[in-house]
Amino acid sequence: MTAGLQGDRGMPGDDLRWWRPYCSPGPVEVFHVALVPHSGREAAAWTLLDTEERRRCRRFLYPAPRRQFVLSRAALRAVLCVALGCDNGELTFEFSRYGKPIPLVGGDRVALHCNISHSGSHGLVALSHRGRVGVDVEERRPRKNLEDLVETVFGPEERALLARLQGKRWLDTFLALWTAKEALAKAWGMGLRTDFSTFQVPSEMLRGERTGLFRCPRISNATWRLEDIGCDDLAAAVAYEEDREAGREF
């Protein structure tokens, strides 16, 4: 059983809401989801989840990933209900071959694409009215062993850019490149199964622009728009289809 939630009706009140509009590049709406511990929000979020999602919650081993899942999935449900004008009870998800959630209303696919990402206390939900979308967020915090990863995940121009940088600028650029690539890989639905070293972020972004167009016929026939949507607290990127490749889902 899930709580009734027709559009805005039945949704947690403004004072309790843990998601807010973050940015809206092109046809995409991105919402920020606060994932800090908050018993009232977590209780409200729980009521929005369906039986399958609650079962999934029981598999999490520690409170932090469970909280991230509950708060971000409930926020996804809330924004989808508003965008689709549907009742929360009608909303379910099917999963693509590699696990990307696809929203269904009354068991049918809808003309809206979504993706979510969470890291530490930040979640992002992206909705696209035009085509496939992928989003990735990484909390800005010190991380171990990233230097040794450069050869594995970046192409030659990306490596050359990183080789010129140090300290905070190196880490910021690493995370900008990683989130851009993961946003693309999540838009394609492949996730980590894409070899990140075989494609590079658009050259205009390597030159410092916040957005660029990505084309790589070996991977996808569509043209993708990539946007850096990071801020002081988080590194993040969103990737969305500029023109639709006929009905392809991995």
Added chain:
Amino acid sequence: MSSTEERIRALVDENLEIDGRPPGRPLDLDSSLRDSGVSSLDFVAFAKLVAQEFGVEVSMEECASINSVGELIEFLDAKAA
């Protein structure tokens, strides 16, 4: 405990941030990394470190097919065999 397992447990404790895992709590080898809250970036960085320690190569595709620390140990043992 196999020597691979012993070395991996030490590497996990030193390098892999498992959000909320109480310090000193023994690692469950069969638990899903995703269910433990390990992000893909942290896991790929960890798998690369472990591969270097063991003198083997690990591709991203191989990383994507590894779901638990137990599977990482099996992967390393198979590469060494």
